[in-house]
Amino acid sequence: MTSLVLTFFKIGLASFGGGWTIVGIIKADVLGQGWLLPEEFQQVVAIAQITPGPVALNAATLVGYRLYGILGAAMASLSVVMAPVIIGLLVGKLFAKFSKSSRHITEALKTGTIALITMTVWAFAPSAISSPFNLVLAILSFAMATFTNFNPLWLILGSGIAGSIFSMIFG
Amino acid sequence: MQVKKNDKPGFWEIFSFFFGISAMTIGGGYVMVPIIQRSLEKKGWMKEDEFYDLFALTQSVPGPLALNTALFTGRRLAGLQGYMAGFLGILLPPFISVLLIAFVYDSIKNHKIVAGFLNGAFAVVPGLTASLAYKMVKKRKWTLKRAISTVLAVIALILSGKWAVPVFFCLAILAFFLEGRRK
Structure with missing residues (x-):
């Protein structure tokens, strides 16, 4: 339980740029410690993105639940938001003003955040080429999310339904 | 009243x-x-x-x-x-x-339908995250220094495994000092 709390607290510290950026780190840690199998983690991410709320937070809740039930779910969720909540409460205003006024910090964080999101892309890229079905959906979702204002929710639900149909026909 | x-x-x-x-x-x-x-x-x-x-x-x-x-x-x-x-x-x-x-x-x-649905819902993750990354990269004002340090940071993070969080903060601090130096 202690390592669950410490791991998610640590991950929460680095969650600059929104939730998706840290999903790659969560994957590295959760698989690295042998908490879940790769397929199980894949299902965790799938469920996390079709439930309301930030993806990284939902993923933390699910990992905690898998390991220690409801108590684990509560501890993991609280740990991953602990750093933002404390920083926001104690030094939020000061820190944010300071870092906004200093372009150097903003730019340094951008370098870090872009590296984080790229790590996340890298972590999930193999699944895009695991089957023709996945490849088509990956390209389609990239194009629609990048070049249209389509709500990502419909993309997620649409490809979920496509997946259901696909597995009924070929599964 | x-x-x-x-x-x-x-x-x-x-x-x-x-x-x-x-x-x-x-x-x-x-x-x-x-x-x-x-x-x-x-x-x-x-x-x-x-x-x-x-x-x-x-x-x-x-x-x-x-x-x-x-x-x-x-x-x-x-x-x-x-x-x-x-x-x-x-x-x-x-x-x-x-x-x-x-x-x-x-x-x-x-259940086949549930498993299929989750597979499909997961299949958009590489596309959606790649799109987020693309937008962040596109929005930034790039200089040669920033480009080189970002590429190096990406490689370091991918190689870092479970050390990713400390590596992230070291990278941010390094990038901070690089920004501060004259070109």
Whole structure:
């Protein structure tokens, strides 16, 4: 339980740029410690993105639940938001003003955040080429999310339904 | 005689405001933040420019966008109790719904339609995250120095495995000093 709390607290510290950026780190840690199998983690991410709320937070809740039930779910969720909540409460205003006024910090964080999101892309890229079905959906979702204002929710639900149909026909 | 209510909201109003938005919105911060902004304006609690000033602050502290937005606007509206109201309101709906799904998941996971649905829903993750990365890269003002340090940071993070968080902070500090130096 202690390592669950410490791991998610640590991950929460680095969650600059929104939730998706840290999903790659969560994957590295959760698989690295042998908490879940790769397929199980894949299902965790799938469920996390079709439930309301930030993806990284939902993923933390699910990992905690898998390991220690409801108590684990509560501890993991609280740990991953602990750093933002404390920083926001104690030094939020000061820190944010300071870092906004200093372009150097903003730019340094951008370098870090872009590296984080790229790590996340890298972590999930193999699944895009695991089957023709996945490849088509990956390209389609990239194009629609990048070049249209389509709500990502419909993309997620649409490809979920496509997946259901696909597995009924070929599964 | 009816007394007109003060237009500053209290704990329960702020809590139910964020609880409602959080429960009804799927798709994370990028979907939620514009909805929060419009609803705050409609309630007359906060003007658009005030909101986006606050939102700019939230981006330089860690944490999910939607959570930080709720915390900062909650505090602006009602101090510490607004902060707590934003925290609980934004976090409880996902927590409850994730648990509900987790309860039933084990009994339905072997069902073909469920497994297929999750596979399909997962298949968009590489595309969606790549799109996020693309937008971040496109929005940034690039210099040669920034390009080189970002590429090196990407390689270091991918190689770092479970050391990713300390490596991230070392990289940010290094990038900070690089920015500070003259070209």
